[in-house]
Amino acid sequence: MLLKTLTEAFGVSGQEQEVAGILREQVSPFCDKVEQDALGNVIAVKSGNEKGPKVMLAAHMDEIGLMVMFIEKSGTLRFRPIGGVDPRVLVSKSVYVGKNRVPGVIGAKPIHLQKREEADKPFDIDGLFIDIGAKDKDEAEKLVKLGDGIIFATKYEDIGNTRAKGKAFDDRVGCAVLARLLMMEKRWNFTIQGVFTSQEEVGGRGAQVASYRLEPDMAIAFEGTTASDVPGSKDHLYSTSLGKGPALTHADASFVADPRIVKRLMEVADAKGIPYQMRELTTGGTDAGRIHLVREGIPAGVVSVPTRYIHSPVSIIDKYDFENAIKLMAAFLDSIEERGLPF
Amino acid sequence: MATIGLAEFLSSIISEPGASGHEDKVAAVAKKKMSGLFDEARTDALGNLIMLKRGIGRAPHPRVMLAAHMDEIGLMVTKIEDQGCLRVTQIGGIDRRILPGLEVTVYGRRKLPGVVGAKPPHVQDPGEREKSVKWEDLYVDAGLTGDEARELVQVGDIITFAQTPIRLQGKFMAGKTMDDRAGVGVMFECLRTLRDMRHHADVYCVATVQEEVGVRGATTSTYGIVPDVGIAIDVGFGDQSSVPEYQSISMDKGPGISIGPAVHPVIFERLKTIASELEIPVQTDPSPYPGGTDAFAIQIARGGIPTGLVSIPLRYMHTAVETVCLADIERAGRLLAEFIVRLDKKYVEGLKCF
């Protein structure tokens, strides 16, 4: 299953090759050209009418994770986060180190040996380390290298009736939406530039260079976005809720969506009876933030699959939201064929 | 023709002022001291010094860009007080705790020596010593009266550290602005090495401006040069007490070669392989965040540039006594020269796709 394969793949920012390989293999039979650039973006083109517009669809391949910084004499590993990781979620988790997936655990001092006040303070990242079971530095060095990425060792699984848990739904769920669109037999009468981007979590770097090169007429980024519909959060701070459909963005910290694109998305959703919700918080950013400022400006929008516990070892989505995101985007692409770009 | 050695070259360029946005003097000296090592040089709109050494053989030549920033952190006059004291702000990131009692040079209508005012212990309030001095309480005293100051100094004038170069034991050297004039030293060493070698690639050595305020010079110079390969040369945290081992690289054990998002993995591997073949000591320098050096900007210029990052271990970063080991600079220069002579069309094209 594509979503499972994608979320379990190894791909911290700057080390997306495994994810890229999976996606290339999946979409190549359906595309006219699939290539990678100097930053590792996978660019999959479905050509349409030459005179027609170029629509860029983007989803980022990279995930947040850790990097091996130093190997101690004892063979344990010191690390630093890649992208935004809350150090408080790290303790007592299992991880894979490097592309060869050397298993490791992030240990902690037993509660028995802690002073009472220690438990009140979160663990400091400088006090954390990864144990791969190596007996010393020499043995560890045979298995891992400085600079190796580290991912959470989380399996994808269906849970509840309609939901799934896994790591890296941000943004492998977006990659799955884009791959599924590209893998449709249908061809549109305009060109689709599917871009699986690198390095979104460290600043939308892949998306920036890809959009510079491709010069699309408009762009939509697919994301796994925060759903905070959980106890302790007030309903005006949920941002999005699971099961209410894909989320559309008006504005976030990185951009203001082109209102004509948002309007068109709402129109096609309403016409087809596809549920959707508005993303209610304006924090956070996506590849669209970088794309829309490239060259002379590129009108852009974002369609997201709501995701609980984003940037943690395990997050949850509702599969209906995922399927509806695909339906919504297919309908949007059809509308471009029928009515042209929304501007 | 440059006949001077590395120590002399470094001494001359670190002695020049070059606060971000005001690098013209250091650019002029660097260009003069490197003359004979390149074929042509120009300065672009922002002041980047771009030196080109052409490759031999049939065109098209691969284009490689080396970038080391020549700007330095410094101070700027924000206000002239009636007593003649100069209020200041920082250019780039300065730990204000290093300032009290520091000697500086004010670049007013003429060059003026000055000191950063420090309140003697005798007149401090109880408890004051427990706290760092605040920016708004700092000022530069150039020994001028209010009228003299207004005559000689204006808002916006630059102030730099007055520290002269210091030769320490062995190959260790200290001074202001080793961050990143040491990197300019690497380009000097690289060009000196290339003088006796045959290379196909056109080599653009860029002494960039305004790195300390947001990698601005690298942004525009890379856009203009459009290299096939970009290598940023900067400084990395050298081992020193108070910095944990896993956040530093060792002095005198060769340059750090970065691996991380800002770096093309194939360039990282090539640099490591060459170093290993030629027995040039180097250290792997894991860099989980792409920012902090010119590589941040070079990699994402235009449609994306395959980029590498080489770092000289440096102690006491952003102080007036930044310390480096000259051997590390020589090693980095040689490594880059050996990297450049091995560059060909096939390698460069391999970098454009993964």
Added chain:
Amino acid sequence: MKDLLKKLVEAFGPAGNEGPIREIIRTEVEGIVDEVKVDALGNLIAVRRGQGPRIMIAAHMDEIGVIVTHIDEKGFVRFSNIGGISPFMLIGQRVVFANGTLGTFGMEKLDDMKDLKLSKMFIDIGAKDEASAREKVAVGDIGAFCREAHFQGDRVIAKSLDNRAGCAVLVKALKELAGREIPNQVYAVFTVQEELGLRGARTAAYAVNPDIGFAVDVTGTGDTPEAPTMAVKLGEGPTIKVKDSVVLTHPRVRQFMAEVAKKKGIPYQFEILERGGTDTGPIHLTREGVPSGAISVPTRYIHTPSEMADMNDIENAAKLFVAILEEQLDAAIL
């Protein structure tokens, strides 16, 4: 100038919704320039063709505001900021939306006023329930403050002097130059989304591809009681920017601007803005780099609905622009 400024500051134009400002400016400049166009992000570009280097002059049209994020079952409207807004500044203010709907700001019960955050505040548009609220506003709607401009002596108190003052300066300068031969081609760009991260200027500068750039915006002052150290005063002339968070003006550009001001007898001050930035930032980093400068109008209480500036500074900023554009800029700067 007063009429133009009043029209501009009282109009509705929060970032991302600059349409009304764009239309006012379009009306003002059509006929005195050769071409007026709008780009993908909504920047208005007024072109004065001719000989000489391409000079981009920029002023942002947008103002700070709020964006609707949630409407609750009782009809209260939750919101977030568009641009830099302090929650403390909102108390007692009014917000207006594009369709004319007016609202006032309320807040949840707080034990300590220091805990006030935007997420603990809401807009009350007087709706009886969610349905009636949704008839007036929708999630994603952007609102702005509403305040009239007031002129008192040489001073003006108004909302969004940041940066309608700059817009007025550019319009005035273009009018002064109308019909006159100058040795430069002028691309006057009225930019969007400056308050959200200098966004419009970035794409516009890429498109214009200027040889030299200048922006005009407002800047803070150090002339109020216990103000932060800043050698800028109201009424002492427009400022020539030396440094802010996004630009260090090229010394040659800054020196040239000062010389022009001196030659024409226009008062000026040098400006170092410790925090904040303006369109000059993205302009000077465009493509291979663009020598750029900035002129600012000293303004007190920036990012409140009651900003204050001195009309003489605004007039002098326009004069300085005219004087600069009359110079042979390629010879002077390039």
